[in-house]
Amino acid sequence: MTGIDYSQKIPNNVDLSSDKRLQRALEEWQPNYIEWWKSVGPTDFNTNEVYLRTAVSVNADGWAHFGYVKMPEYRWGIFLEPRDAERRIGFGDHEGEAAWQQVPGEYRNWLRRLIVTQADTEPASVEQQRLLGHTAPSLYDLRNLFQVNVEEGRHLWAMVYLLHSYFGRDGREEAEELLQRRSGNPDHPRILGTFNEPCQDWLSFFCFTMFTDRDGKFQLLALAESGFDPLARTCRFMLTEEAHHMFVGQTGVGRVIDRACTLMKEHPGKDVTEFGAIPLELIQRYINFWYSSSTDLYGAEVSSNSANFFAAGLKGRAYEDRYKEHKANEGSMRIERFVDGKLSAEDVAMRNAMNEVLRSEYIKDCEKGVDYWNRITEKHGIDFKFKLPHRRFNRRIGDYAAGRFDFDGNPISEAEWNQKVDQWLPNEKDRAYVKSLMVPCHEKGKFASWISAPLRGINDQPTDFEYVKL
Ligand SMILES: [Fe+2]
Ligand SMILES: [Fe+2]
Secondary structure, three states: OOEOEOOOOOOEOOOHHHOHHHHHHHHHHHHHHHHHHHHHOOOOOOOOEEEEEEEOEOOOOOOEEEEEEEHHHOOOOEOOOOOOOOOEOOOOOOOOOEOEOOOOHHHHHHHHHHHHHHHHHHHHHHHHOOOHHHHOOOHHHHHHHHHHHHHHHHHHHHHHHHHHHHOHHHHHHHHHHHOOOOOOOOOOOOOOHHHHOOOOOHHHHHHHHHHHHHHHHHHHHHHOOOOEHHHHHHHHHHHHHHHHHHHHHHHHHHHHHHHHHHHHHHOOOOOHHHHOOOOHHHHHHHHHHHHHHHHHHHOOOOOHHHHHHHHOOOOOOOOHHHOOOOOOOOOEEEEEEEEOOEEEEEEEEHHHHHHHHHHHHHHHHHHHHHHHHHHHHHHOOOOOOOOOOOOOOOOOOOHHHHOEEOOOOOEEOHHHHHHHHHHHOOOHHHHHHHHHHOOOOOOOOOOOOOOOOOOOOHHHOOOOOOOEEO
16 A cells, blocks of 8 residues: 555555546646746756656655656655554544544634645745756755755645645645745745745755754654644655755755865865865854744744644644643743843743744754764864854744844844844855855766765765766
């Protein structure tokens, strides 16, 4: 049951051919999707063969097949984890009831909103990254970019399947809208802030896949708990693919750090920019930007929406089974509120604190990535420690958006912020410098001046493998 039917126009493991109406609706959406891919997906490279993985089963091991594919011919399909007929809702007011196979009427709007919000991020990131192929630091990185792109496309398919399949006409309308909004378009932007930020250099891309795709991981973990079973099963399989995106980000930033450290050791006292590498302080500022922006994606610290979603059994906590108690009716979370320009701790009822619960899990996970980067500087004997800024730093959503906070989370005045912001966030000079380094390095086995080669290649191939046939 876990095999995927590739004989169909739309590969799937949901027995799509048995539901002709649904199949027809999705087959009508398919050319619009391809049209979207060609017009705002990766510019050029659509006729090149790329060494990509494609899902061929949803088994934990051996789910992917590697081979050369032209991106527009990638087999985007619909893959859900197999159904567990015994599955019960694991949290909220419906805890212990049988998981829903259909959308519960009273939660229809909330559920649709959750799915659309998740869905919207998928095409958004492809749009954000569309120009990066032209300046890839190696064929290996070019291939990784395209792998991420096609899989974000598949995630869109996954969500559109749910909309078409379970939400009737308004689901189909939402699916159309998903191809209409555009990242960064002032009149018709993507739904969430970070997904409208430009991502036009590779340091941004690596930070994005490290921090923003990691937000995706935690949103998917929370939705993988959903009482609406098809959503849970969809998200579980998406998580399998997501791991590679974060790998690209974490090791990508790591290789930029490694390159700078190598040059610092080879040329003590010299500025690494002389050798076309990126200084560690500058990398830290990019981290600060993408991390703080992605931290916003969890929403306000105190949220009645998040309480509703949890109570209804629609969106749980990441790793819900690690908690002893799944109703979360009692207990609270201590949150530093920021009201009228002052910080003060407040015990917030647990259900209302669900955004903060998820954000805290996310932060813990990000810290592991930072530890990984610090092991690189350590290994080189370079006295520099990367750090995540405080969660209050540079926020646009929630309590802290109302004030200014320094790197360590202390409230500061607007004047002080303006004075110091250039030390904390990428400034014009930083961006111009990074941009100046963005020249393609498309020769087999070669890497741009600002990044080290990876430790190993993809799917046991050597690092000088022809990952993209140009
Ligand atoms: Fe995704
Ligand atoms: Fe992703």
